Amino acid sequence: MNPTCASCPVRDSAACSVLTEEERDTLALAGHTRSLKRGEMLFAAGDDQAACATLVSGALKVSAISSDGSEQILALIHPAGFIGELFAPYAHHDVVALTDSKLCTFARTDIDRAIETYPALARALLRRAQEDLLATRNLLELAGNASAECRLAALLHDFAAAASDSSCNLARKFELPLSRGEIADMLGLTIETVSRKFGKLEEAGAIARKGKRGIELIEPKLLQSISGRQFALNEHGTVI
């Protein structure tokens, strides 16, 4: 067995987990591991031949930069997530590491060949693409929501769900994966508004802030009612 794959923390959850051991070893010959420091870019919008990758550890953001320089975060990638546009001639968006990350990268041609060779891999990527689509639609639903307070409450709710290992109930305490500025970019707000709404939520008794990024849920029910959501979502965007 490929030694890198043998110790891979996402070997049972990534797209390649649907392959047999031999198939995976063959695919691994074409892959390369890569480390990214926080803030480092995997590829930029406009890059051709941008690689594809499975995220092994850490976190990535997919973002678009407007002509006026403002950034809009379009997606967060968690471990076992797959990143890369398989059929576009070049990348449409930037992909940047939110924290120090490890990836398993593949050249586009190698992935294209693997998809042809291993139908199970194509199905696994199809499933992942549909989950990404759902997650993006949930974010769009959130961004279309009128109130800034709703958006922040919903985002915190999702983070709490993502931070919980069971993913079926909320983590009571967790660290925000994003800075205030990144939260603002994600929700289409400003840093100041995000900060103020954090204050409002704390004042309302829904949450408590522990340092810059620590969050403790005081009243999850209240947070949920402020967010205007009936259902919660795990990191794959599926309802729980």
Next chain:
Amino acid sequence: MNPTCASCPVRDSAACSVLTEEERDTLALAGHTRSLKRGEMLFAAGDDQAACATLVSGALKVSAISSDGSEQILALIHPAGFIGELFAPYAHHDVVALTDSKLCTFARTDIDRAIETYPALARALLRRAQEDLLATRNLLELAGNASAECRLAALLHDFAAAASDSSCNLARKFELPLSRGEIADMLGLTIETVSRKFGKLEEAGAIARKGKRGIELIEPKLLQSISGRQFALNEHGTVI
């Protein structure tokens, strides 16, 4: 050859176009054609066993209803588009016909089997899912944009690109596929604001309104600069 498929207007562009004639005929045995009147619902959020479908003619919208009753349009489906969540236990969003539409529907179990049987179909759906993902991200980018005028200008620009048959340049005159209210739901604005911004764009000399839904592009360059986009997008979200 299956008579329905033989005369199907999207037989060369839908997902099933990657199949051989025999394969397509076999798949067609499991499919059903269905017509929807404007406003009729294909399936609602929460439906289990929601069918999958290829849109043959007309237009659909995918939308989410918030707990406060407001609607957010998440996607538009054009002919040859595929609709349906293949791996979710039930539908997460409503799908409604914007105009009288014809579809080719399949039960989930039949599609699942076809994906297993025909690897090319899985790859075609993977490609389509990635295109949908890109289109949704573009809409998200648009919704995250600050100004209402930018959003409307960008949406009109996309509609003009979608209305053009060449899809590489803009249609000079076209009919809006959406009512003011639907545009508002898509952009996260109110009907009144949309109406006012139409007025602004006309006043600025970028467009002219012909009746309720007719639009004529007077200054496409101006529209594009107002939208703040460097690039235009066709209906698949690919840059042109």
Next chain:
DNA sequence: CGCATACTTGACGTCATTCAAACCGTGTGG
């Protein structure tokens, strides 16, 4: 200790929403 970075807080202006009324094209019934 000094500086840099991130976050918070306040005052003010702008822009989208809200509520309200008027408008227009269409269809219906007298």
Next chain:
DNA sequence: CCACACGGTTTGAATGACGTCAAGTATGCG
């Protein structure tokens, strides 16, 4: 034919929310 109601749209005035600008407060690092 006209009167009327109805849905979709436009327009107006006032409110309020978010953005902007600016100052102030941590927290960490050299």
